[in-house]
Amino acid sequence: MRERGRTRRLLGLGARTGGALMRTRMGGQADWRALGEALFEGLSELKGPAMKLAQIMSQWDDLLPPDLAEELSRLQRQAEPMPWEGIRRTLVEEYGDLDEVFYDIEQRPFASASMGQVHRATTLDGETLVLKVQYPGLADVLESDLAQVRRLMRLGRWLKVPQARLDALFEELSVSLRGELDYHAEAEALARYRRRYAHLDSLVIPEPLPEFSGPRVLAMRYEPGTPLRELEAGDDDLRQRVAKTLADWVTEELFTHGELHADPHAGNFAVNDRGQLVIYDLGAVIPVPEARLRAMLQLLEATLAKDPMAMDEAVLKLGGRQGQGAPLALYRESAEAVEPLFQPGEQDFGDVRVHRRLRELSPKVWAAMDRLQPPADTLLLSRTLNGHYWNLVRLGARLDMQARTRPLLAWARG
Template sequence: MRERGRTRRLLGLGARTGGALLRTRMGGQADWRALGEALFEGLSELKGPAMKLAQIMSQWDDLLPPDLAEELARLQRQAEPMPWEAIRRTLDDHYGELEAVFREVETRPFASASMGQVHRAVTHDGETLVLKVQYPGLGEVLEGDLAQVRRLMRLGRWFKVPQARLDALFEELAASLRGELDYHAEAEALARYRRRYADWPGLEIPEPLPDLSGERVLAMRYVPGTPLRELEGADDATRQGIARTLADWLTEELFTFGELHADPHAGNFAADDQGRLVIYDLGAVIPVPEARLAAMMRLLEATLDGDPMAMDEALLSLGGRQGQGAPLALYRDAAEAVSALFAPGEQDFGDVRVHRRLRELSPRVWAAMDRLQPPADTLLLSRTLNGHYWNLVRLGARLDMRSRTDPLLAWAGEQP
């Protein structure tokens, strides 16, 4: 009965979303704020894959209607927590008698997301830990939810997105969600990253505690910090330090280790009282093949050169366009908008003119969707990089991206 109720609610949200999209295609006006509020309320309670998909969509700030993007973004910071009684049952199943292991466990989570929530706990020795607890029954409803998400994603055909790419996006989402249920893999990733970045003074990664962790509970030492999404009011030195560390870390991940933290929403990052970047969640880490990275850098080089023909050729080699490609004028205008961040010297990621140019291009991008598509095998990578870009925007980062990029472009030119 509960599964049928979830299905009806997901289908109802899908119908409401489809109606809004249909009105816009017919030249009408959709109430994006009302739709966003409905999606927030429904998905916040349902949790799981559909909520995760909405969180992913919320990171496309430059493409979604502003009112809709703003409401979906609430899912990253205000998602309703699951009642303590349900979480307590999961903890009791794992630990047996909870009071025998912990002196105290806070009943109200200090973080809640699509697949689980986090509670502080104090051991009998007085040490503060955090317990990441998977939502009860999530494994059982996952496949059913994914089936409904696949139906919802058919709406993408209204934007001329080919079925093959919709299928690729679905498979990417499904693999990511299934992976996020594996807390053993996340504990291993935390340990690996702690070893990898042990000598980085500006980076802090919580220590996993295998003896207290299991299939549905991940225990870590508590690392306090101010969430990245709350740093807008922090002093400039703190924000710039965090931004530089984030940019350095992403470059190291991609070009040295060939992988990337693939869940960039702002709640996964914080600044501690020493100004270090804290990475809380490593439930999604993806490999980035060297050949794919080199191809993307060649596209960036063509973009910075303002060469629309080279951009088209690079997209073709990536599998990112079909037919005759996008209009050359769209390539030129996109290159002009993007290049502003790569001009010589320090550039301000908070410059609203850059975002305005990108947003003004979005209707033309959607209009060219039958010819210009994100490559099917880089959807998650592209989405992740976009999410990290917006984290830098939130920080008001000022970075010399040209000096950072030139050695990487030279590296790409040396690849076969």
């Protein structure tokens, strides 16, 4: 009965979305703000795959109507928490008598996400930790939810999103959600990242606590911090130090270790009172093969050279071109749009000229998507890097990208 109820609600949200899209196709006006509010409320309560999809879509602010994207972006930072009673049942199933393990568990979550929420707790020894608790019953309905989400995603064709891109997005979503249910793998990732980046004094990775963890609860040492999004109007020197740490870390992830933290929304990053960047939630870590990195840098080098033929060759090598490829003029315009970020010296990631050019260019990119069909691994990598880019934008980063990319380009040619 519960599964059928979820299905009916998902279908209801899909019907409302479809109605709004139909009105726009018929030349009418859709109330995207009202639709966004309805989706926020419904998906916040249902959690799971549909909420995760909406979070992913909201990161592509050039894909959705602005009012809809703004409402869905709330799912990144203020999703409605699950009532304590359901979370408590899961904790009791994991620990037994909670009073024999914890002095206190805060009923109000520290953070809420699509697959679980985080509660601060105090052990009997007085240690403060956080418990990432999987939403009860989610594993049982995951595959059914994914089937309904696949149906909902067909509506994307009304936004002129190519089927190949929708299929790739669905595969990304499926792999990501199944992986996020594996708390043992996330604990291993936390331990691996702590060892790997111990030399970076400006970076903090929470310590997993196996003695308090289980299949549906991941315990970590509490690492407080100010969320990244709250730093946007803060001290400039602090923001620049954090931006440099973030850029250095992502570069080392990719080019030294061949991995990437693949859930880059701003809620997974904070800054503590010592000015260190705190990285939460390693439930999604993806491998990035060296061949993929070299192909990406080949595309970057061709882009910086404003060589459309070389850009097309690089896109083909990445596996993202079909048929005759995109118009050469589109390649030229793309190169001109990103050029300001790679001028000599420090460049401002908050430069609105870059954002404006990219937004103006996006309809042309979508129009060429029948010839530009990125495979699933390229789509996931692109979305992840895009998310890290926007975190640098939020910080108002000023970075010398030409100096940073020069040795990487030399490596790719070697």
